[in-house]
Each structure stands twice: as structure tokens, then as C-alpha cells.
Amino acid sequence: MDKIQVRDREFTISIPEAKILQRVSEVAQQIQHDLKDEHPLFISVLNGSFVFAADLLRALDMPCEIAFVRVASYDGMGSTGKVKQLLGLKENIEGRTVVVVEDIIDSGLTMKQMLETLRQQGPKDIRIASLLVKPGNLKVDLDIDYCCFKIPNDFIVGYGLDYDGEGRNLRNIYTVVEE
Ligand code: IMP
Ligand code: MG
Numbered sequence: 587m588d589k590i591q592v593r594d595r596e597f598t599i600s601i602p603e604a605k606i607l608q609r610v611s612e613v614a615q616q617i618q619h620d621l622k623d624e625h626p627l628f629i630s631v632l633n634g635s636f637v638f639a640a641d642l643l644r645a646l647d648m649p650c651e652i653a654f655v656r657v658a659s660y661d662g663m664g665s666t667g668k669v670k671q672l673l674g675l676k677e678n679i680e681g682r683t684v685v686v687v688e689d690i691i692d693s694g695l696t697m698k699q700m701l702e703t704l705r706q707q708g709p710k711d712i713r714i715a716s717l718l719v720k721p722g723n724l725k726v727d728l729d730i731d732y733c734c735f736k737i738p739n740d741f742i743v744g745y746g747l748d749y750d751g752e753g754r755n756l757r758n759i760y761t762v763v764e765e
Contacts, residue, residue, distance in 0.1 A: 589763070590756070590760060592743055592749045592752050592753040592756075592760075593749060593750055593752055595749065595762055595763070596762070596763040597742075597743055597744075597749075597753075597760035597761060597762055597763060598760060598761055598763050599758050599759075599760055599761075600737070600742065600758075600759050600760060600761040601735060601745075601758065601759040602758050603745075603757040603758050606641075606717075606734070606745055606758075606759065607641065609734045609735065610638065610641050610642055610645055610717075610734060611645045613642070613715065613732050613733075613734055614642055614645035614646050615645075616732060617642075617646065617685065617715065617732060618646055618647065618648050620731075621648070621683060621685070621713075622648045624683040624710075624711075625649050625650065625651070625682075625683070626650050626651075626682070626683045626684065626685050626713075627650070627651045627652070627653060627677060627679060627682050627683070627684050627685070628642075628643060628650060628651065628652045628653070628684075628685045628687050628715075629652075629653050629654075629655055629675065629684055629685070629686050629687060629704075630652060630653070630654050630655070630687040631655055631656070631657060631686065631687065631688050631689070631696075631700070632654050632655065632656050632674075633656075633746070633748070633754070634688070634689030634690065634746045634747050634748065634754070635687045635688050635689040635717070635746060636654075636746055636754075637689075637745050637746035637754070638687065638689055638717040638734075638745065638746055639652065639687045642687065642715065651677075653674075653675060653676070653677050654674060655672055655673060655674045655675050656672075656673045656674050657670050657671070657672060657673070657696055657699075657700060658670070658671045658673055659671075668695075669699075670695070670696055670699040670700070671703075672699075672700055672703045672704070678707075679704065679707050679708075679709045680707060680708040680709065681708065681709070681710050682709050682710055683709070683710050683711045683712075683713070684704060684709045684711070684712045684713070685712075685713045685714070685715050685731075685732075686700060686701070686704070686712065686713070686714050686715065687715050687716075688714070688715070688716040688717070689716070689717050689718065689745075689746050689747050690716065690717065690718040690719070690720065690742075690747060691714075691716045691718070691719045691720070691724070691728065691730065692720050692723050692724075693723055693724065693725045693726070694723075694724045694725055694726040694728045695725060695726060697714060697716075697726075697728055698726045698728065701714075713731040713732065714728065714729070714730045714731050714732065715731065715732040715733075716730055716732070716733050716734070717733075717734045717735070717745070717746075718733075718734065718735050718736075718737050718742070718747075718759075719733045719735075719736050719737070720736075720737055720738070720739050721736055722738065722739045723739050740761045740762055740764075741761070741762040742759055742760060742761050742762070743756060743759070743760050743762075744756030744757070744758050744759045744760050745757065745758070745759050747759070749762075
């Protein structure tokens, strides 16, 4: 079955599990090649990146660590609108090589604010690993070091990504069928 229902919407398969795992393994090889002597700290951004982070780390054959963070949005006082705060990072990243692991970079605003917060803590190097990027929606300049797939602007679910809380457990990635 290529078509599935998540809540009130229909979705169709866009990236099958085998293709995802193949690509995750290629990206892991790239990271291993670049960072094998760095003992990097991977920072997985919850909730969406938990599946990608689990597969990515298990595809790596090198010493590394992982931490999990959340990004909380709240309305700022000024004209800038939403302010995003990074929660849960207890590790000291000063002087360390850090790889931020995201499920998807859409506008890029979440990632940009996260990088600014992390940079204040004086890491040696910060890299970005994102399962998916929607280049058509990017609103900021981001140097995305490791990206598995570039996708169109359509809404997707599965492999950690949700539609209103559901669909994270789906093994494939699915695209919404426009009504
Ligand atoms: P942005 O890059 O700041 O716009 O936000 C990225 C976040 O938006 C991701 O971490 C996801 O939680 C969410 N997101 C963006 N596009 C999708 C999608 O197609 N499906 C599910 N979540 C999405
Ligand atoms: Mg996310």
C-alpha cells in the first residue's frame, strides 16, 4: 500500500525506507571521514530527529557522544515575533566539535537561532546534519554540511516527522496528497 491516512489527510509514499537507510549510511561515511579524530558531540533536536539520529549514530564507527535538546517557541516582546529557546543541553561544548542533528530544515529560522545560542558557548566547530532540506522555503543563509535529501515544499510525515503529533513511527517518508 503506497497510500496511507494520517488523521484527516491522505499521504503517498515519497522516500521508501531502504532508500533512506542507504542515504543515511552514505552521510555517516562522510561524517566519519571528516570528523573521525574529533570525538564529536551530536546534538539531536527533539522530537522529530530521534529516528534519524538513532540510525545515523549506529551507522558511525567512531567514538562520539549524543545529547538531546528541545527548541521551545514563545512570542517575543519586540517586533521579531517568535523567539526560540534551546532547552536541555547540559554538556559543556566549549572547544568541542558539535553536529546538530535535525529532521528537516524548512525556513531555517529554528536552526539559525540554535546556532547563535550554541556559538555563544565557544565550541571548536559546529556542523549541521539534516535528514531533509526544503531549499524552496529557506529564508536564511545556512551552511548545511550534511543533508540526506532535498525535497519540494510539500508537507511530509514519517521517519520521525509528524502531522499533528501522529505519523512519527512510519518507516517510509510520505508526502501529503493535496485535496
Ligand atoms: P524551520 O526550519 O524553522 O521552518 O522549522 C523546521 C521545523 O518545522 C522542523 O523541525 C519540523 O518540526 C517542522 N516541519 C517543517 N516542515 C515539515 C513537514 O513537512 N512535516 C513535518 N514537520 C515539518
Ligand atoms: Mg524538528
